Amino acid sequence: MPVAHVTFGTNDLERGARFYDAIMDAFGGARSFAHDRAIGWSFPDGGPSIGITYPFDGEAANRGNGTMFALMAASEQQVRDVHAAALAHGGSCEGPPGPRANGFFAAYFRDPDGNKMNAFCVPAQP
Template sequence: MPVAHVTFGTTDLAAGGRFYDAVMDAFGGARSMETPIAIGWAFPEGGPSIGICLPYDGQPATQGNGTMFALFASDEDQVRRVHAAALANGGSCEGRPGLRPNGFYAAYYRDPDGNKLNAFCMPAVS
C-alpha cells in the first residue's frame, strides 16, 4: 500500500508552518497547499507529502505515543541540516545526528506540537 501523505494535528498553525517550512526546505520540499486550517508540503519529484492541520473535531491536537514519521535524507549532511533546521524553528531534540547500531545515520526531533520525526540515510560504504 503506497503512502500518500501524513498529517499531524497542530495547536498553532503559524508556528507549525514556520517549523515545517524550515525542515521541508532542508529536504528540498516546499509548501504545496494552504487553507485557513491546514498547510501541506510536497517534493518536486513527488512521493509522500506531509501536512499539519487544526483538528477538524475542534478538540486539542495531541501527538501519538510511539508514533513517528521518518523521512529519507540524501546523505549525512542533509540529516544534520534537517535536524538543525528543526531545532532552530521551535523543535526539540530526540536524538542527535549520528550512526545508529542498526547501521543507518539518523537524527530524531519533535515539532512544536510534540510530534516525533526522523531524518535518516544509509551511509556510503567505503
C-alpha cells in the same frame, strides 16, 4: 501500499508552518497548499507529502505515544541540516545526528506540537 501523505494535528498553524517550512526546505520541498485550517508540503519529484491541520473534531491536537514519522535523507549532511532546521524553528532534540546500531545515520526530533520525527540515511559502504 504506497504512502500518499502524513498529516499531523497542530494547535498553532503559524508556529507549525514556520517549523515545516524550514525542515521541508532542507529536504528540497515546498508548500503545496495553505488555507485557514491546514497547510501542506510536497516535493518536486513527487512522493509522500506532509501536512498540518487543526483537528477536524475541534479538540486539541496531541501526539501519538510511540508514533514516529521517518524522512529519508540523501546524505549525512542533509540529516544534520534537517535536525538543525528543526531545532532552530521550535523543535526539540530527541537524539542528535549520528550513527545508529542498525547501520543508519539518523537524528530524532519533535515538532512544536510534540510529534516525533527522524531524518535518516543509509551511508555508503566503503
